[in-house]
Amino acid sequence: AQTVTQSQPEMSVQEAETVTLSCTYDTSENNYYLFWYKQPPSRQMILVIRQEAYKQQNATENRFSVNFQKAAKSFSLKISDSQLGDTAMYFCAKLGGNNRKLIWGLGTSLAVNP
Amino acid sequence: GAGVSQSPSNKVTEKGKDVELRCDPISGHTALYWYRQSLGQGLEFLIYFQGNSAPDKSGLPSDRFSAERTGGSVSTLTIQRTQQEDSAVYLCASSSRPGLDTNEQFFGPGTRLTVL
Numbered sequence: 001a002q003t004v005t006q007s008q009p010e011m012s013v014q015e016a017e018t019v020t021l022s023c024t025y026d027t028s029e030n031n032y033y034l035f036w037y038k039q040p041p042s043r044q045m046i047l048v049i050r051q052e053a054y055k056q057q058n059a060t061e062n063r064f065s066v067n068f069q070k071a072a073k074s075f076s077l078k079i080s081d082s083q084l085g086d087t088a089m090y091f092c093a094k095l096g097g098n099n100r101k102l103i104w105g106l107g108t109s110l111a112v113n114p
Numbered sequence: 115g116a117g118v119s120q121s122p123s124n125k126v127t128e129k130g131k132d133v134e135l136r137c138d139p140i141s142g143h144t145a146l147y148w149y150r151q152s153l154g155q156g157l158e159f160l161i162y163f164q165g166n167s168a169p170d171k172s173g174l175p176s177d178r179f180s181a182e183r184t185g186g187s188v189s190t191l192t193i194q195r196t197q198q199e200d201s202a203v204y205l206c207a208s209s210s211r212p213g214l215d216t217n218e219q220f221f222g223p224g225t226r227l228t229v230l
Contacts, residue, residue: 043223043224045205045221050218093157100145100164101159101162101173102157102159103159104156
């Protein structure tokens with residue numbers, strides 16, 4: 001079975017600093033999609049960033065960037081210049097090429113401290 | 115509205131009762147997904163609808179769970195004879211047709227179900 005592992009249940013960072021959240025996954029597919037979603041206390045799941053496995057270039061969205069290591073099956077999220085509004089649960093998820101189901105990690109609770 | 119909506123926002127029910135949870139996807143989205151998020155857990159896939167194709171029900175945990183999607187739009191998730199372990203947040207998501215240039219799933223705010 002495919003799995004997504006987030007090994008950090010909780011993390012904290014000081015405002016304006018940089019933090020990296022880790023994610024590893026298991027797959028036998030060559031093409032797939034990886035996502036980081038943010039879930040604040042409002043419960044609304046919000047897409048942060050997306051990476052297509054066939055693209056070697058790491059995705060970047062403003063303060064958010066990923067380090068995608070396909071061979072190592074690693075997909076970490078880096079948040080630069082952390083803001084108080086970044087406080088949330090962060091979920092890593094994988095979407096298979098033939099399988100439209102998102103497979104989710106258990107999440108990392110991130111607290112940004114003033 | 116422009117986003118995915120779900121109702122009710124919260125539902126408290128007694129063990130053994132049936133409940134219906136509703137999802138209105140983004141207009142024009144052909145794919146619709148239901149997930150369950152239990153306390154301290156990640157999201158668990160339940161069911162997937164794509165256009166007029168037969169739904170993928172492989173994630174439904176028991177035959178007490180069922181879902182339908184009428185007219186390719188609104189979906190209802192029904193849980194019969196609810197049990198305490200059914201307590202969770204039920205999230206609905208929709209996306210444009212898989213295979214296009216985006217595979218982003220847009221999520222609703224969820225329904226928090228509490229079974230007493």
